[in-house]
Structures are given as C-alpha cells and as structure tokens.
Amino acid sequence: MSSGVDVNLENIWIKFGDFVAVREANVNINGGDFFSFLGPSGCGKTTILRAVSGFLDPSEGRVLIGGNDMAGLGPNKRPTALIFQNLALFPLMKVWENITFSMEVKGATAGERRKRADELLDMIALSGQGDKFPSELSGGQKQRVAIARALCAEPDVLLLDEPLSALDLKLRQHMRSELREIQKRVGITFIYITHDQGEALTMSDSVAVMRAGIIDQIGDGHAVYDQPATPFVASFVGENNVFRGKVTAVNGDEATIASNRSGELVSKITPAAVGKLNVGDDAMMFVRPEMLQMGEGDAKSTISAKVINEEFEGNTYSIYLEGEGGKQIKMAMPNLGNDPHKAKGDMMSFNYNANNAVVMPAGDLASE
C-alpha cells in the first residue's frame, strides 16, 4: 500500500465565468494526514476537490501532489481517488465488479479481481456480499463499497466529498470512526469534505474552514475551536455567543471592548488578530456557552441578562438569556444534580474567564 504524499495548493483561483468559486487558496497538506475542508453549503468545497482530482483546471495557481505539478493531467492520470458526494457506484455492476473497476481498466483478469475484491470486502466487513448489486445494499454498506472501490485503485491521496451526509446519525458516527480507522491502517493522505463541524473536529489532523470561496483558517481542531481566526469561524464551528462593541483598551494579547448592553468586557485577542486590533475599532468578542458560569465574577467579565428559557438536555442544562439585537445568549451547564431553576424574566448574572474568550475585528458571522 502506498504511503501518503503531500498535497499543496498554491494560490488557487477557480472561476466559473465571472463567478469566483475559490479565491486565493493556499493549502499545504502533509502526507498521511487526515485533512478536512469544512464550510457551509455552496462555499466551494467540492470545487476545490475537483481541482485536486483533475476534473477541472484552476483558473490560476498550481496543484502539487507529491511535489509534482498536476497541470494538464486528467483525473485518470492522477494518483487520487475520489469518493463522490452521491457515491456514484456503477448500478449495473455487481459489488465486486464495482470495487475492482480500477483493476479491470488496467486489464486484470477476473480471477485476480475476484481475489482482491474478497480481501477488500473483508476489510469493509462485507464478506460474501460481492455478488449483490449496489441497489441491494443499505446506505452504510454502499458507503463502504465506495470506500473499497477507491482504495482498490491504490491512490496516494483519497478524496472524500461528504461521503457520510446521506446517512443517519448513528451510522454516521459509526462510519466516522471506521473511516479514521481505515485511514490509519492504509496510511495515505485523506482529504475530507464536510459541512458538519463535529465530523471535521473528531476525524481530522487539520481543518480548513471555508467561507464563500475563501479559506478563513487552517489549523487543528483545537485551534479552530478555541482560537478562531475570524468571526465566521468562531460562529460556524461549534456554538458561540457574540458580543459587539468598540475596542477601549489593548494590552498585549488582551483587549477590552465596550459592549452595548453588558458594559466593558475583557478577553484574549485571538492569535490571528494580535497586533491588528486598535482602540476604537469595531470588534466582536466570543464566549462559548460552556465557558459561562453562574454568579458574579470580575467586573469586566460579568454579564447580567434576563432569562428567556431553560432547556434540560439530560447531561446538560441550557439557559437562554436575552442578548443584544434580539440574539440570545446561551449558557450550558453540566447536570450535576442541582437544577438551577431560573424563572423566566429573572435577571441573572454570570461570568467567564477572560482566557476562555476571544476578541477579534468585527466581520461576517455564519448564517446570520
């Protein structure tokens, strides 16, 4: 089995007529990594993947796989295999023929193909199902056949375009760990596309968060979650509470903003914005629901608001409070057996640790 190779996208621009689908993408993926592109629908994830697999040529920039410029090479000449968003299993071929299609086109005999198919079927836990047609398989089984088919081609890079999106939650979670397992076993580079941030965070070594053709941030799960580079990333990845205001003081990697409703609030400047935030700038501060605690704290990290609603979710309580501009502030607390029992309409104070909040220049939020 081939080991993973690097994939580098150098200053890629992809245009459809006047429409710019991908703008100035620079991505370096290390060999053997599980790399994810995360972004909302229509942001250009599939488009990037198609440029990597060779179905379209970038309008500008280079795609390097294993250090080789791929310009002018068709999809059948690249060391990549793509698992399509809709799987694209060949409906008129049996499962084993599907899996070994890449061998067939290279002229392998039926015997060799059968043998290889059986090995791969074992690997995806579908032994003995080789003679079925894809229409006779369940969603998860099709999924695994698609993976086996791609692996059979022995690619250096496996590209997966939201392969789990059609599955129900249980199966999706199962397939996630299975995919990760397979990736570790075969050791090749995986480039994975998803609009599900949970999926990206659990599986990836590295995540690129995309917004309307632009890559906002590339980093590991912790970086994207805890140190979002832009308001879009902060609001797209996981849940977040946003506070807007003008910067009143900057002190090294800490800044204070004057929020409209909650007075002065202090927090860390997100690493990507250190040195870019000046007094008087419009800024946004983000605090995750689980970073909020009840009770008063430091004056510059205490917020008071009216309780709107409380939800009990078994392992956690969520308390919704009235925020700015009709938005709600969400606070999540583990269920430790002491129901807070906040009546609607009560005023409530809560605080956060300034190290667990980030501030950055104001910008677009995800799906406002």
Added chain:
Amino acid sequence: MKSNILFGRIALGVYFIIFFGYLIGPLVVMGFTAFNSAAFPSITPWQCFTYEWFGELLKDERILNGIKNSFIVGIGTVILSVSIGLAASLVLTQVWAKWRSTFYTIIIAPILIPGVVLGISTLVFWRQVSDMFGGVALLNNGIFLTIIGQSTFIASYCMLVFVARLQRFDTGLTEAALDLGATHTQAFRKVLLPFMRPAIASAAVLAFLASFENYNTTTFTFGSYPTLTIELSQMVRYGINPSISALAVIIVVITVFGALALEVYGRRKKVKAGEIKKSKSLPGWMFGNIATILLVALSFAVIAMVFTSQSYSPQQCKADYREARDIETRLKIEALQAARAAANAANGDTTEEAGTDAPAEQGGASGAFGGVFAPTNLEDAAGQSDGEDSGAAAPASPFGGVFAPTNLEGSAGQSSGEATPSAPATAFGGVFDPTNLEESSGTSGN
C-alpha cells in the same frame, strides 16, 4: 349517485370497446380473411377454413424478394440510424446550453419534413454526388439510397429515444470511471454503453419497424430493389388475394410475440432488481406476469397451427362449397332468365320504374331488373366500365346505380365493394355477391 357511477363505468366500457375496435378491428378482420378460402380477402360469406394462402405467400417470388430487401434495408437502417442517433444524442447532451435548442431543432427537423420530400432529396443529392465522382455505382444503388434516405429521419427518432435515456444518466458515473483510471473510451464502453443498452435495443426495434413499414421515402429510392411495402402497393394495383392477409397475420403475430417477449424480459429484470414483486399465485418462472402467459399461449397457438396445417385439408369443404354454389347459381340464372323474358315482354319505359322500385324489394332475387346484371352479363358491363367513370352519380343514372362506384370497385376486384352495405347491391338480389366476383375478377383486369 350510484347510478351515475354505474353509468360512467358503462360509458367508459363502451368507449374502450369502440376505441379498441377501431384500433384492432381491421387487423382482426384481415386476420380472418387469411383463413378463408375465398379468392378475394373477405370473411362473409365464409367459404372454407384453409391455410392455402400461407402456401401461396411462400410461393410468391416478388413478396419473398420484397421481404428480403426489406430486411437488408432494415438492418442497414438500424445500424446507420442507431449510430447516428447515439452520436447526436451524446453531442446534444454535451453541447453548451446556449446551442442546445438550436441543435435540437436541426436534428429534429427531418421528422417534420414529409417523407416524400426526403425521398426525392435523397435521390437528387446522391445522384449529384455520384455524378461528381463519375457515376459511382454504389451511390445509385437502391439499397444504399433507401438506407440513407430512411436513416435521415429514423436517426432522429433514435436520437429522441437516446436523449430520454441520457437525461437520466448520472455523469458522475463517467467521472467516477475516469477517476478510477479508465480512459475515456473505457468509461464510455464500460459505463455509459451498458446504461444505454436498453435504449439501444428499443431504438433498434423502432428503427427496424419504421424502416420496414416505410413507403413514401422508399418509393423514390428503391431503384431495382423493391422492398415489401413497394411490392405490396404494386400488387394492390393489379388485384389482391388473401396471401396478403396471410402476410399480415405473420407480421402481426411476430410483432405481438416480440412485444410480449420484451415485456416479459423487462419484467424479469425488474423483478431481479427488486423493483417490483413477483405475484405469488403464478409459477416462479413466469415472474408473475400476465405477458408471460400470453406469450406462452401465443406460442402454443402458432405451434398448433403449424401442426394442423400439415394434416388439415380443405379440399372436401371446397368441393362441397363449389357444388352448393353451382346449384345456387343455376337456380338464380333460371330465375333471372324468367324475369328477363318478362321484362322483354313489357315495354322500355319500365326500365326506369324498375330501377327506382328496386330498393324497396329488399334482397329479392326476383328483382325484375336484376337479370341484366347477372354474372354472365357482367363481363360486358366490366368491358364498358372504362367509359362510365363519369357516371358516378349513381342514383341519377337511368340504369339504377349499375355503374355506381361501388359496383365498379366490385368488378375491378376491390375488397371494399362488398363490405359497403350499398343499397343497389342488395337490391339487385346478390348479383354483386362476392362469390360472383370470383368469376368476374378474372376478366376485369384493367
């Protein structure tokens, strides 16, 4: 309410009977005429059940030759049209959206152009081409021209079939094949082509049938290779016999057989693919399908027919029939001679009177005037008929509709003569009875 629904049902039922009667009736009638020993395609009067027309058909050199040519042309047309149609449909689904409708219109145009025009233009065009190259024989060959001419529009039909199928093709499958290392040719052969196979089969059948039945384009292009339709139309001009019905029966049986077989095959595939369920009440190999049952029944019927035809002979029946008819004719002649004698006795004015009175005497063999048109006299009548075309306004004629169009048809050996319940025919006491025509048709070739 209830009666309304009932009425609606009945109305629907009647409608269906009329509709199917209209569609299938003529074929059924023609089918029966193939088994009637009458020398002219007819079902009344029924003479004798016979297979002789099938034998007759197999002896007819021209029909056999026509069938052969039709097959050659058909196969050629299938190959040419399916290839052109497939190529065009692929182009059509891949051209820019901007040009698609223009391209579509151009390709579809031949369907809208009259076949006659296509025939003439094919002939003219290829003669030009042939002349340009100093008269290449192939380009003037009837088979070649007919295949080319028919394909001009049959290819369009094929393309429509392909486009319909292609619209359901997931281009992702081709991409998947390419991604897995297939060349474009391999992707086409291993992914797209298998997907198109059912459409190719239906297009081929369609093309073959369209070619087989084509007349108006072929009529200009056949040269010295007349196809079956050309032969048939030429035969009709000189009078027909029920061997044509026999041919029709064979064609209908083959068509129905093919249709049923296709249905059974399609069902079987769907059952296998799990799209539909087998019926539990039928044996498994029938795939729960009424078409299978019909197919089997039809096969048995055909086999039974072939077997009985070996042993069955209608000679006795025919002899009986001839004898019965001779007696009848003799009686009629005697009666008519008596009537004529009576008529001669009266003065000439009665001629007109008899003509107008006649319709009232329904079916009377004793019609006073009828004797004039006795079979024996008919020869004369037919001989004169050339000049009588203008006298088509029968009722006005002093001869009491003797030269009415229906009568002329009858003597010329056309089938519609007796099918039309024309008053003069009955009024003249079965003089124009089809059985008489057998004799007259021999003499009436014009």
